[in-house]
Amino acid sequence: xxxxxxxxxxxxxxxxxxxxxxxxxxxxxxxxxxxxxxxxxxxxxxxxxxxxxxxxxxxxxxxxxxxxxxxxxxxxxxxxxxxxxxxxxxxxxxxxxxxxxxxxxxxxxxxxxxxxxxxxxxxxxxxxxxxxxxxxxxxxxxxxxxxxxxxxxxxxxxxxxxxxxxxxxxxxxxxxxxxxxxxxxxxxxxxxxxxxxxxxxxxxxxxxxxxxxxxxxxxxxxxxxxxxxxxxxxxxxxxxxxxxxxxxxxxxxxxxxxxxxxxxxxxxxxxxxxxxxxxxxxxxxxxxxxxxxxxxxxxxxxxxxxxxxxxxxxxxxxxxxxxxxxxxxxxxxxxxxxxxxxxxxxxxxxxxx
Ligand SMILES: Cc1ncc(C[n+]2csc(CCOP(=O)(O)OP(=O)(O)O)c2C)c(N)n1
Ligand SMILES: [Mg+2]
Numbered sequence: 001x002x003x004x005x006x007x008x009x010x011x012x013x014x015x016x017x018x019x020x021x022x023x024x025x026x027x028x029x030x031x032x033x034x035x036x037x038x039x040x041x042x043x044x045x046x047x048x049x050x051x052x053x054x055x056x057x058x059x060x061x062x063x064x065x066x067x068x069x070x071x072x073x074x075x076x077x078x079x080x081x082x083x084x085x086x087x088x089x090x091x092x093x094x095x096x097x098x099x100x101x102x103x104x105x106x107x108x109x110x111x112x113x114x115x116x117x118x119x120x121x122x123x124x125x126x127x128x129x130x131x132x133x134x135x136x137x138x139x140x141x142x143x144x145x146x147x148x149x150x151x152x153x154x155x156x157x158x159x160x161x162x163x164x165x166x167x168x169x170x171x172x173x174x175x176x177x178x179x180x181x182x183x184x185x186x187x188x189x190x191x192x193x194x195x196x197x198x199x200x201x202x203x204x205x206x207x208x209x210x211x212x213x214x215x216x217x218x219x220x221x222x223x224x225x226x227x228x229x230x231x232x233x234x235x236x237x238x239x240x241x242x243x244x245x246x247x248x249x250x251x252x253x254x255x256x257x258x259x260x261x262x263x264x265x266x267x268x269x270x271x272x273x274x275x276x277x278x279x280x281x282x283x284x285x286x287x288x289x290x291x292x293x294x295x296x297x298x299x300x301x302x303x304x305x306x307x308x309x310x311x312x313x314x315x316x317x318x319x320x321x322x323x324x325x326x327x328x329x330x331x332x333x334x335x336x337x338x339x340x341x342x343x344x345x346x347x348x349x350x351x352x353x
Contacts (some may be wrong), residue, residue, distance in 0.1 A: 176204060
């Protein structure tokens, strides 16, 4: 295809990618993303709040010794998964790494089953044997939950390959982090995805840190939306704290992939408020840095403000949503803690031997 024709086919990016390091999540684009309808704003608010409250509860339960092993919270990044999910349809697939509770809830997986898995109970999605990083739901098209950094990228590419092979019009959303973006298997996947025009959206959740290492310290090219350049995979940066921007980019790009044009990269500029995992000394960033993002760019508070300013709902209506969410989370925690642990005989099931 001629270069000019290829260029003309690319959708217009919402956020500008200037190829330079951005020290904060403040978007450089002055353009406002398209507004959401009342129903969409309320949906986004409730979904993001569910993830936030669920994660806060998981953090508490970890502190009480009810959750063991690794546990990576998604607090701060909620707009990414909720905005992406608003743009996909039945049968589209989702795969991600270990920071996966938000993705599972956004996919519609049962909070009871997720919490029961976190607490290692028989009623969990992996019968209590997988824990935080290893949960799946064929029914909801959620393919994990992967503890090896970037391992989900070739798997997601494979899911997209299967879609192509079966000639269905499904798209696979493959999420990974800024740290994972430096792994070699990502680029092997990019090559094949472009070569075979696979329907995969690569969503890089750039929360600015890989464990305690900032992006600037570990990456030669910090504009991760350009990481597909040598494979001719288009990409763009998106304000990942604004669910409207995420949804708008997602709609264009999912459609791009669905129509057979091949892979696309969305770099989500986002931020995690909590430590990498539950045992993070947090010495690599200041409290002021965290507070500034939380105070000025919190994805949930921004939606809450818009809802009230635009008269979509009153404070009281929002309190009702908050109550509903709290009840769902409490119910999930009660269900989990009242569920039995797996029988010892389960050690010998669901394994290769
Ligand atoms: C192959 C591999 N190397 C190292 C690790 C240890 N490790 C776990 S998470 C992580 C950081 C990844 O950061 P990023 O991709 O930015 O994702 P985030 O945790 O920020 O969501 C590392 C190095 C691992 N799990 N797998
Ligand atoms: Mg990261």
